[in-house]
Structures are given as C-alpha cells and as structure tokens.
Amino acid sequence: MYKLSDFDKSSKHLYRLGRIFSTSTCIIILFLIIFNVTLLVQTYINPDELPSFLGIKSFVIVSESMEPTIMTNDVIFITKASEENLKVGDIISFHVGDYINTHRIIRLEEKNGEDVYITKGDNNETEDRGYVEFQDIEGKYVFKLSGFGTITKILRSKITLVVLLILLILISYHEVNVSKRKLKRKEERYEYNKKLLETVNNNKIKSKK
DSSP, X not given: OOOHHHHHHHHHHHHHHXXXXXXXXXXXXXXXXXXXXXXXXXXXXXXXXXXXXXXXXXXXXXXXXXXXXXXXXXXXXEXXXXXXXXXXXXXXXXXXXXXXXXXXXXXXXXXXXXXXXXXXOTTOSSOOSSOBOGGGEEEEEEEEEXXXXXHHHHHTSHHHHHHHHHHHHHXXXXXXXXXXXXXXXXXXXXXXXXXXHHHHHHHHHHHHX
C-alpha cells in the first residue's frame, strides 16, 4: 500500500533534482555570459587582436589544409608560447596579412640573425611560401573540439547573449518564487503545529480539572 510518507520522500527527491538541474543550468548560462562578455569587451577595446579568455584563444577552422589532424569546422584552442618552447612538429597559429593561418612547423632557419619558422599544412603538398617570424605567431595549438564550429559561432553571437541573459533572469525568478512558496509552507506548517500543540495542552489542562 502506498503511504503518505512515500509520497513526501518522492516529492522531496524530485524537488532536489529540480534544484540541482536549475543550479547547474544557471552556472552554465552564467559562464557562457561571462565568456561572451569578456570576448566582446576585448574585441571592442582591441579590435585588431584576437580576444582571449583566461589566456586561451579560440577560433573556428575554415580551411582543409591541416586535415586530418584538424578538420574544417573544428574549434581549436591556442595559448601564448615562448620562443624557447617552440620546436619542429608544433602546430602554431600565425598572422598572414589580415588572416590567421594554422600550420605545423617543419623546420627552423636563420634570417638576419634571428630564428624564423618554416611551416606547412599537413594536407598540403608543399610548404608555405616565405617564413614566419616569432612576432607574427598568435599562439601554439593546445587542443580542439571536433565539429563545434557552428555551435561556437552561435554561442558567440550578440543575439545568443541576450537570450542567455533572459533565460538566466527567468530561471532566477522561478527559483526565488519556489523558495518563497517553500518558506511560506514552512511558516504555515509551523503555525499549524503550534496551534495543534496549544489545543492539546489546553485539553490536558481541562482534563486535569
């Protein structure tokens, strides 16, 4: 037979799951908002520089030159690297005019007394024309998210930022209302138990008389 206590336990379990889901969703949304705002502010302040988040920069690959290592529509993440840490075999992102290219270092040469980097795409038959100077290197490849290019573009849009803000407000508003209702039920239960206890005590006093 189904008991009332079982129903209470089930309700409490569902309530906890709901709170965990709401809290997790809020944390994810808040992170995305902070991430987007950080990139937008950096883009506004330094429009000529690639924005970063906690020292990590990311962008979507639109070329097939590094396949199969890095595929078109992959999102790659790079970090700043010192000259001493760059070696043959590393994948680097570097400026070529107004564009950023991501290729592998295949050898080092010396030009005008300074080390320069000769690069090549894994999917290209020939090495890149010219050479790359250290000052042109944006960063060293760290890892990638395969096929996340489209999702990343959507998440970084201003429209998505507005939607995320609205969602965060709605979820927060819902959580506040749920907490208020729960507090009200506790207060009502307290008042009910208080009155019940007073009634029992009064009945005991009357019975003694």
